[in-house]
Amino acid sequence: MTKRTLLDHTVDYADKHGYSTDDQEDLHETFIECLSEGVVQSDTESEHRGYDVRSYVHKVTIDNEERHFKTFDYHITGDNCAADMDLGMPKLSDVEEVFPREVVKVIYE
Numbered sequence: 503m504t505k506r507t508l509l510d511h512t513v514d515y516a517d518k519h520g521y522s523t524d525d526q527e528d529l530h531e532t533f534i535e536c537l538s539e540g541v542v543q544s545d546t547e548s549e550h551r552g553y554d555v556r557s558y559v560h561k562v563t564i565d566n567e568e569r570h571f572k573t574f575d576y577h578i579t580g581d582n583c584a585a586d587m588d589l590g591m592p593k594l595s596d597v598e599e600v601f602p603r604e605v606v607k608v609i610y611e
Contacts, residue, residue: 505564505565505567506564506565508533508562508564508569508571508594508597508599509529509594509595511537511562511564512529512532512533512537512594513529515532515536515537516528516529516532519536521536525593526593526594526595526596527591527592527593529593529594530573530591530592530593530594530596530597533560533562533571533573533594533597534560534573537560537562538560538561538562539560539561539562539563540560540561541558541559541560541561542559542560542561542570543557543558543559544556544557544558544559545557546577547574552578552579552580552582552587553576553577553578553579553580553584553587553589554576554577554579555574555575555576555577556574556575556576556577557572557573557574558572558573558574558575559571559572559600560572560573569599570599570600570601570602571597571598571599571600572597572598572599572600573592573596573597574592574596575592576589
């Protein structure tokens, strides 16, 4: 059986609840606001004058399977908003599925 994609899952949810499926930004908002079960990792990818670009990994359960999806957003450090600065808003098509990788850290005391 083929795994359902995040796009399939998001469109199904949006259709059932009467949310817009007109564009990828609307679908990204549905993913973040309705389907995300929480952020499991966040990092600052780059810092700019007026904003930082941050990546977030969200946990989403699709067909009873816990999966993880990485996206980005802006942390605005000034008075403007992302639209005022002509920053491209995240789209569902920008989201990628990611998988855990264990990193071991050795500390000597």
